[in-house]
Amino acid sequence: MPLILNGKELSETIKKELKLEVESYISKGLRKPALAVILVGSDPASKVYVRRKKESCEYVGISSLSFNLPESTTEVELLELIGKLNGDDDVDGILVQLPLPSHINTQRVIEAINPEKDVDGFHPLNMGKLATGKDDGIIPCTPLGIWIMLKHYRIETFKKDVVVVGASNIVGKPMSLLFLKNEEATVTVCHKNTKNLKDHTQKADILVVAVGKPKLITDDMVKENSVVIDVGINRLEDGKIVGDVDFDNVKDKVSAITPVPGGVGPMTVVSLLINTLSIYRKKHGFSPHPLTEI
Numbered sequence: 001m002p003l004i005l006n007g008k009e010l011s012e013t014i015k016k017e018l019k020l021e022v023e024s025y026i027s028k029g030l031r032k033p034a035l036a037v038i039l040v041g042s043d044p045a046s047k048v049y050v051r052r053k054k055e056s057c058e059y060v061g062i063s064s065l066s067f068n069l070p071e072s073t074t075e076v077e078l079l080e081l082i083g084k085l086n087g088d089d090d091v092d093g094i095l096v097q098l099p100l101p102s103h104i105n106t107q108r109v110i111e112a113i114n115p116e117k118d119v120d121g122f123h124p125l126n127m128g129k130l131a132t133g134k135d136d137g138i139i140p141c142t143p144l145g146i147w148i149m150l151k152h153y154r155i156e157t158f159k160k161d162v163v164v165v166g167a168s169n170i171v172g173k174p175m176s177l178l179f180l181k182n183e184e185a186t187v188t189v190c191h192k193n194t195k196n197l198k199d200h201t202q203k204a205d206i207l208v209v210a211v212g213k214p215k216l217i218t219d220d221m222v223k224e225n226s227v228v229i230d231v232g233i234n235r236l237e238d239g240k241i242v243g244d245v246d247f248d249n250v251k252d253k254v255s256a257i258t259p260v261p262g263g264v265g266p267m268t269v270v271s272l273l274i275n276t277l278s279i280y281r282k283k284h285g286f287s288p289h290p291l292t293e294i
């Protein structure tokens with residue numbers, strides 16, 4: 001059996017540490033950290049994720065301010081709410097749950113968030129800072145969570161051949177930029193127009209898959225003793241949640257692999273808490289959160 005990278009367990013351990021950290025701020029007489037979470041519409045999956053985020057905030061002592069807006073909300077109304085939260089000194093982070101209804105321009109909404117409050121790290125300024133190797137930006141939650149998990153399990157990244165499958169703005173691209181930072185690893189990014197996916201994935205020491213296709217990755221596509229990180233969350237007809245990697249087929253060939261559920265997902269949520277605390281720390285004159293140091 002390979003090493004199973006247990007994101008659920010690691011996220012619980014980190015959450016306990018974050019809870020103590022928040023208690024130390026409160027005992028210094030500081031206010032509670034606060035995260036505003038905006039959900040537009042009633043997509044069932046989004047509701048589940050938002051609930052999970054709120055529960056985690058409450059556990060560590062971060063106030064979560066919920067804004068549940070109807071599907072019919074206009075872009076102007078959403079931008080007005082963001083403007084109000086941008087100007088509210090008691091709000092540290094702002095998260096707009098994606099996907100947004102199709103009548104709203106997602107990129108305009110992302111760019112309306114004050115980059116210093118952009119807990120998701122999706123604002124072009126934060127993306128640009130990551131791309132240029134500046135350390136004072138905010139790193140998107142899923143790539144940060146994966147990085148923290150790799151470091152926790154002492155998986156070497158230096159000089160490795162990393163292949164990222166999926167080139168989204170929220171996972172694939174920032175993940176690739178993170179591995180490229182300080183010329184750490186050699187990165188290949190594959191996507192829907194990649195000519196022969198297998199030619200690339202077979203060479204990966206570390207394979208990160210964020211596509212959204214069950215069983216996309218099978219044993220013939222992975223290198224022996226490689227590390228496989230599965231970001232996919234796919235709900236099958238029977239209600240079962242699976243990743244993009246055919247776990248049972250691949251597991252005996254690799255040295256380490258993340259399960260779905262219980263792998264990357266919980267690390268994404270804990271990174272949201274870390275980013276919120278990091279913003280709060282900077283606002284109160286502390287250094288950025290140590291877990292955001294890459």
Ligand SMILES: Nc1nc(=O)c2c([nH]1)NC[C@@H]1CN(c3ccc(C(=O)N[C@@H](CCC(=O)O)C(=O)O)cc3)C=[N+]21
Pocket residue numbers: 048049052095096097098099120141233241260261262263264265266268269
């Ligand atoms: N602005 C924004 N920021 C996000 O970070 C964001 C978003 N929008 N939209 C949707 C995606 C998805 N996402 C997940 C978070 C946690 C789990 C998670 O905790 N999954 C558990 C349970 C899976 C399940 O049962 O559904 C697991 O993998 O073990 C999954 C997916 C954050 N996202």
